[in-house]
Amino acid sequence: MTQGRARRGSVRRLPAFAFPAVLALLVLVVPLVGLIVRAPWGDLGAELAAPEVRQALVLSITTSLWATALAILFGVPLAWVLARLEFRGRALLRALIVLPMVLPPVVGGVALLLAFGRRGLIGQWLDQAFGITLPFTTTAVVIAELFVAMPFLIIAVEAALRSSERGYEEAAATLGAGRWLVFRRVTLPLIAPSLGAGAALCWARALGEFGATITFAGNLPGTTQTMPLAVYLALQSRPEGAIVLSLVLLAVSLGVLVLLRDRWFAAA
Amino acid sequence: MMLDADVRLRLGELLLEVRLKAAPGQLVVLVGPNGAGKTTLLRALAGLVPVDEGRISLNGEVLEDTSREVRVPTERRPVGMVFQNYLLFPHLSVIENVAFGLRARGVSRSEARQQGAVWLERMGLSAKADAKPRSLSGGQSQRVALARALATSPSLLLLDEPLAALDAPARAGVRRDLRRHLATFQGVRILVTHDPLEAVALADRIVVIEGGTIVQSGDVAEVTARPRSRYVAEFVGVNLFRGRGVGDSIEIDTGGALAAPDARWGDAFAVVHPHAVSIHRKEPEGSPRNVWRGTVEGCDFEGDRVRVRIQGTPSIVAEVTPPAANELDLVDGGPVWVSVKATDVVVYPA
Structure with a gap:
């Protein structure tokens, strides 16, 4: 009885909500439909083979994979520190780490420029001591991507470390395993699924990076022109190329979603 | 070969101050209320x-x-531990779990x-060697946890409520197995439990901890x-x-008195x-x-006995058979007479 009433109630309330709900859905879906409808499906292969498209594709994939690898290498230890050590200012540190996730990427690019630019805080010293200049190099692309994408990995891994049973690590210690061995043989395998999810998110974010990259690394074809930059540029001269690159990015995003579906949509 | 521990530490509300010695081959059972340490x-x-x-x-090694x-950090102590929920590594097979300590060494x-x-x-x-721990029953998990702890040949074996994670029907069988496996271990064994049966079945010596200190220690017969x-009285069910002995009776602190021949x-x-x-339903006549x-x-109701809690001066618990309980027509709040023979009151100095 109550179930029937509830159903009737929800049906009655539906029209009031239907209009904005459909509108919201349209806002999210129509652009993607537009992209797919307008895609030059017949010339897909040829467009992908076009030198500037391929160049951007290869650069994007290389830099984003580098950024992800570095994020794992540095981010996992940082996540461990946040999750396992008690120290003053930990909350502040965590806020600092999350900041790049909400910061407009352009601001990140400006900040990177001021830090690593030729007259920047560290860049100045790098230039004088080693003759290294970072801005407008492929390295700068990787740094920009690392800056915006690493927080995603750190947050995912830290959450996993927090919720994982400390007892397993203690049990391993009583069996004679030192800290490193415990981490390698027990902690890491136990958080592997979360690490994978965090890495996938991190990679997707690095692949889509635009604002910080164009500000800090510029837009030099073959060196710093990643896919999103190429899309933006191609849109003005050769829309087909832009559409094809957009399709590739869309496919990657869908791929990541499919990969993570069990983690995010299991409850649904 | 022995353990000599003098431990003082504060952990949250708890202040633990314990001096514990144990000889090899001895199974020391630690009992005590929750949060006792x-x-x-x-x-x-x-x-x-x-x-x-x-x-x-431990054996002269500090x-x-x-x-x-x-x-000495945990990983370099010759100590094996069986945790309350066993903590078998879920990503390793059963045999990898058991071999973990040897690999680490x-x-x-x-x-x-x-x-x-x-x-x-x-x-x-043996049949479960390549299975993952999640496919094991509680009793099997416990045996794997024990094998894992023993595989490194520790000098001291610590067991934290090794049967608590099992349901009651499984417990008796696992307790018997545990006793058999523990008997083969030559070092010092310390086991924590909440279960009186487990303590009595396994212990060479019972150590009672309350509020962070040892309140009683002795062999099973002595403690019971x-x-x-x-807590100990409730633990062993007596x-x-x-109170204070006044010749041939004892005056109880909370009220009432009990006649006892050797009260002193x-x-x-x-x-x-x-x-x-x-x-009794009526005032009894005769010798008590x-x-x-x-x-x-x-x-x-506890199996073939009924434990009757009686409020009075003093309050006391009586144990009768179900037919007797039925005959007495016991109802909550109903008036009864209680009698205890003086020779059944065992008195010892506090």
Whole structure:
């Protein structure tokens, strides 16, 4: 009885909500439909083979994979520190780490420029001591991507470390395993699924990076022109190329979603 | 070969101050209420919580000495531990779990696997070698946890409520197995439990911890016959009274008195076994020296016996058979007479 009433109630309330709900859905879906409808499906292969498209594709994939690898290498230890050590200012540190996730990427690019630019805080010293200049190099692309994408990995891994049973690590210690061995043989395998999810998110974010990259690394074809930059540029001269690159990015995003579906949509 | 631990540490609300010695081959059972510090003591011995002040030595080797700032980290202590929920590594197979300690101590992969297989055979789990822990029953998990802890040949074996994670029907069988496997271990064994049956079945010596200190320690017969705290009395299921001996009776601190032939003088404990307490509907006539009135507070059925809680001066628990309980027509709040023979009151100095 109550179930029937509830159903009737929800049906009655539906029209009031239907209009904005459909509108919201349209806002999210129509652009993607537009992209797919307008895609030059017949010339897909040829467009992908076009030198500037391929160049951007290869650069994007290389830099984003580098950024992800570095994020794992540095981010996992940082996540461990946040999750396992008690120290003053930990909350502040965590806020600092999350900041790049909400910061407009352009601001990140400006900040990177001021830090690593030729007259920047560290860049100045790098230039004088080693003759290294970072801005407008492929390295700068990787740094920009690392800056915006690493927080995603750190947050995912830290959450996993927090919720994982400390007892397993203690049990391993009583069996004679030192800290490193415990981490390698027990902690890491136990958080592997979360690490994978965090890495996938991190990679997707690095692949889509635009604002910080164009500000800090510029837009030099073959060196710093990643896919999103190429899309933006191609849109003005050769829309087909832009559409094809957009399709590739869309496919990657869908791929990541499919990969993570069990983690995010299991409850649904 | 022995354990000598003098441990003082503060952990949240708990202040643990314990001096514990144990000989090899001895199975020491730690009992005590929740939060008394039993598990914390085990963790201190394993090096999982630091000691604030004190010294722990095992077979002459100092594991911890705060006065000399010596602290051997957990992974280098010759200590094996079975955790309450076993904590088998879920991502490793059963045999990899058992071989983990050997691998961590530098034994080659094939050698570790071989020794792991021997342990699994001893535990009757050879068929499960390549299974993942989640496919094991509670009893099997417990045996794997025990094999894993024993595989590194520790000198000290710590077991934190090894049967608590099992349901009651499984417990008896697993307890029997545990006893058999523990018997083959030559080092010092310390086991924490909440279960009186487990304590009595396994212990060579019972150590009672309450509020962070040892309140009683002795062999099973001694502790069950002469409990020194309400917790221990309840643990072994007897009535315990604290009072003052005045010649041939004891005046109970909380009110009432019990006649006892050897009461003597001074502060004393008196123990009355529930089956020595008789319940009557009318005032009994005849020899019992201790007779008083009370009201039934409640009845607990425990297998073939009924434990009747009676409120009075003093309050007491009686144990009767179900037919007797039926005949007495016991109802909660109903008036009854209680009698205890003076010779059934065991008195010992506090």
